[in-house]
Amino acid sequence: MRLQPMRINVFNLHCIFRRLEICEQSLPIFRVKSFTISKKQCNRCRKTDKVDKVGSCREKVDKVVLKRKVIVLSMAQLLHFLSHSHLGSIIMNDMRRQQFVLIKGQLKLVDVDDVGLEEPRCSDDFDCRTLIDNLHYSSPSSHNNINSLKCINSRCSGFNERKNVFNAAKHFTTFLLPYGAPDTLKNRVEELIAKFQNQVSSDILLEEVIRLKDSFAKGLYMGEQTEKVAFRQVRYADLIGLHDYSCKGSSSFSSCRISVSSVQEAKAMCQSQEICRAFVWTNEKSWTGRNIVYFKNNATNWSLDNRNTTLYVKLDL
Incomplete structure (x- = not known):
């Protein structure tokens, strides 16, 4: 993983002993391999001990993060x-x-x-x-x-x-x-x-x-699911960039993108939303191993060139 360097003024800061390696640790807390001391305590520091770059390993944590x-x-x-x-x-x-x-x-x-x-x-x-x-x-x-x-x-x-x-x-x-x-x-x-x-x-x-x-x-939280609406299955079909709408629980601001444990759960979610007319089942997985599904408000103009998706279209009874 590459660190993004940022220049700092070493004369106003500190000396550093050894080095800091924190990006690839498997533990929830980084292994500290260095520490800083004040300039007054820096009399015995070698020139090679001084640091002139600080890197950021990854993204900051914020409550709005969807994970x-x-x-x-x-x-x-x-x-x-x-x-x-x-x-x-x-x-x-x-x-x-x-x-x-x-x-x-x-x-x-x-x-x-x-x-x-x-x-x-x-x-x-x-x-x-x-x-x-x-x-x-x-x-x-x-x-x-x-x-x-x-x-x-x-x-x-x-x-x-x-x-x-x-x-x-x-x-x-x-x-x-x-x-x-x-x-x-x-x-x-x-x-x-x-x-x-x-x-x-x-x-x-x-x-x-x-x-x-x-x-x-x-999906152990799901009880018996009664399929009140029939769906047509279309293998390899996709609706990329078409018929998207925002919905509660979506991990995307521009579409209804939700992880589900099974096709049955996706069908139940679609039939519970009046606006939902179809959904695209993908091979994309969430961090828990659930499949990512895109719910759609229409099912026209689908393409048949994506072997990683299956389209389910709600049928009118």
Whole structure:
């Protein structure tokens, strides 16, 4: 992956030791191979230690990014990693989207300035309860859950994990999870949001997020589907750039582009929309393995030269 260089003024900044390689890490947090020090501490730096370029690996994270479910899964993986690090439980004191980038669709933590490697000190359980109260949790149930923290060996055991989960809920999952979920999954989504807000363990959260992803990917949320409308199937047909319309849940602003688990789900979605007259089934896959479908408000002037698509046309009964 090529880095896009940007010139900086090294005389006003810092020396750098070794180098930073962060683009191709598989972990949810980058491996830091360098750090910066102030100019006053730079007396022993070699000329070759100075940096004159800074690169950006990938796109910034924003709440408007359409890969919401990817971000939520990556966040759950990060929370689990931070809780089970070989260094012990790591705390992210500042966990906002500005601390992350997306690389190959995966959320990566790149700003580790506010990382802590120790649990807060305490003399008794009351000290831990005071720390929790200062975080201003909103729901009484979260108070009951967090206040079970104990002062063990002069440390508030479990505080780092709980604060990480709280920050993840505050800045990510509470806003990202509700959008784009099928109606039959909304109750499970709300339950998952509540678990984030109530700061359950990262083990449980990761397990629940993976289970929700699998249900979504395989269409396990679908019940018995009755085909009320017949469809004509036309292999290799496509309607590229024709008869598009915007719809709820679309990953495109200019068309109704939605991932589905099966042809049956696509038919059910089309027959539930009065405007839908056809849909194009493609071999394109979403990150969960679902097929991408384009819903159309008409089915005229199709082409027969795309071996990766099948057109389904709604028939009038």
